[in-house]
Amino acid sequence: MTAAAPAGQVFRLPDLGEGLTEAEIVEWKVAVGDTVEIDQIVVEVETAKAAVEVPVPYAGTVLELHAAAGTVLAVGAPLIEVGGRADPAAARYREEERAGSGNVLIGYGTGAAPEPRRRRRGAARTRPARAPRVISPLVRRIAAEHGVDLAAVTPTGPRGVILRRDVERAITTRAPEPPAPSAPPALADERIPLRGVRRAVADKLSRSRREIPDATTWVDVDATGLLAARDELRRSCPDLGIGVLALLARICVDGLRRFPELNASVDTGRAEIVRYGHVGLGFAAQTDRGLVVPVVRDAHLMTTARLAAELARLTGLARSGSLPPAALTGGTFTLNNYGVFGVDGSTPIINHPEAALLGVGRIADRPWVTTGGAVVARKVVQLSLTFDHRVCDGGTAGGFLRHVADRVENPSVLLAHT
The missing domain is CATH 2.40.50.100 (RNA polymerase II/Efflux pump adaptor protein, barrel-sandwich hybrid domain)
Structure with a gap:
């Protein structure tokens, strides 16, 4: 049976x-x-x-x-x-x-398998032939x-x-074979399915380009003081892990308090501009699955140390592929440090439905003319602000970018009170 x-x-x-x-x-x-x-x-x-x-x-x-x-x-x-x-x-x-x-x-x-055949009484026992x-x-x-x-x-x-x-x-x-001389790779067409995170990013960026009349403004900034502040914090508070990204995040939050027009989105269905009373600070993170934008919720309530801890936590989850879907929603403004890829400037696409995005290029040694006219080597970075022209004009956008640039050049003014 x-x-x-x-x-x-x-x-x-x-x-x-x-x-x-x-x-x-x-x-x-x-x-x-x-x-x-x-x-x-x-x-x-x-x-x-x-x-x-x-x-x-x-x-x-x-x-x-x-x-x-x-x-x-x-x-x-x-x-x-x-x-x-x-x-x-x-x-x-x-x-x-x-x-x-x-x-x-x-x-x-x-x-x-076939059913076994009944052996006739008296027949000799023989081993069945193997299939x-x-x-x-x-x-x-x-x-x-x-x-x-x-x-x-x-x-x-x-x-x-x-x-x-x-x-x-x-x-x-088995034992590995010695590698054969490699020939130059042949060029061929390839079709890659647009799925998962990459598809979501593509849809959001395409919608941003279709709906948002964006403009970009930029400025070169002396970041020598920013790096000096980072180094001092690392020496005096090594356990806090405060880096350049955390300092820039803190500066962005301060700028949005002074220029709330950029902490907004446009409700096209109701023809209204929505200005948020909180800051959901998104930041671009590159992972094996593509670009994702985790969100630091209530960033306006955080100190520089808390921002550093939350940025590190979300970055670790993103790179391990264990970031919960809820951590990718609720952003009101995005910070994109594309300088980690070794580039100086960019005109990034706004993360729909937000109204603005601050881009940060690489920090490199360059000649800089001081107030007295002397040319010295300084740590220089290019900052770019891409903004939705429906929520503000160039004067507001330029004011925000200049405020951020001033805090990068002299971060002690901000850090003294946080």
């Missing part, structure tokens, strides 16, 4: 909040046949906001993964099926048999691509069947 297969429970892609309707499978943390516990992380997905690790609400054996890595699923689509606790090896093998020659690399086919081995085209291709001798692969599957994992193990454990 054959035991019935364990009943499965299908877990569907949950609602990840923030109005998100789909997510892309980035990496499965489990495989068919693995045993999972309730609330165990089973998959990492990427939404339009951030990468999210998803736990499963069931315990048991993984019976099926409903989507491969790289697949985009709608919220509510089947994600994973978990059944009663069963033998992991058996469940994995059943899955490989269902998949056909794509997963069972060498074996006896994927059909059911001939079958090598699928997929196996031949993989073996040829990686130079694997299939006869030398050690099988681990039932009845001596060589499984895909056996071939992959042979590929990873």
Whole structure:
């Protein structure tokens, strides 16, 4: 009598909040046949906001993964099926048999085994003949691509069947071959899906260009005093970790208090300018998944030390891919330090629906004419302000930029009171 297969429970892609309707499978943390516990992380997905690790609400054996890595699923689509606790090896093998020659690399086919024949009374006992081995085209291709001798692969599957994992193990454990002389890479067309974070950024920047009549103004600034203030804070308060970005963030917040016109957005539906009574300070952070803009909430209530701590925390989450979607919303003004890429200036695109963005170029040694007319070497940086011309005119934008420049040149005036 054959035991019935364990009943499965299908877990569907949950609602990840923030109005998100789909997510892309980035990496499965489990495989068919693995045993999972309730609330165990089973998959990492990427939404339009951030990468999210998803736990499963069931315990048991993984019976099926409903989507491969790289697949985009709608919220509510089947994600994973978990059944009663069963033998992991058996469940994995059943899955490989269902998949056909794509997963069972060498074996006896994927059909059911024939029923044993009844032996006639008195007939001599003979050993049944072994079925001939079958090598699928997929196996031949993989073996040829990686130079694997299939006869030398050690099988681990039932009845001596060589499984895909056996071939992959042979590929990873063999001695590395000496590199062949490399030829110049050939140029070829390539199509890259616009998904996840990169798609969200593309949509937001395209909307910004369509809707916002932006203008940019810039100024060269002597940042020698800013670097001196940073160095002094590092010597006197090494545990605070205050760097240039934290100082610039503090200066931006001070500038927005004096020029609230730039801490705003335009409500086109109601034909109104919305000036915010708080500062949600966004800052551009480059990650492996592309550019993201985490938001320091209530930045106007923070000291320089608290700003430094929050900037460091959000940057770490962004680079590890664990930034929650809520941390990417609620910005009212953005700070973009593109100088870390070694460039002097830029005209960045406003982070819709905000009204302004301050760009900071690299700080470099340059000749600088002092008030007395002497030419000396100073640490010079170019600041650029891109602003929505609907919320203010050039006089207001220039006043804000000049205020920021003055605080960069003489930060002690600001830091003395914070």
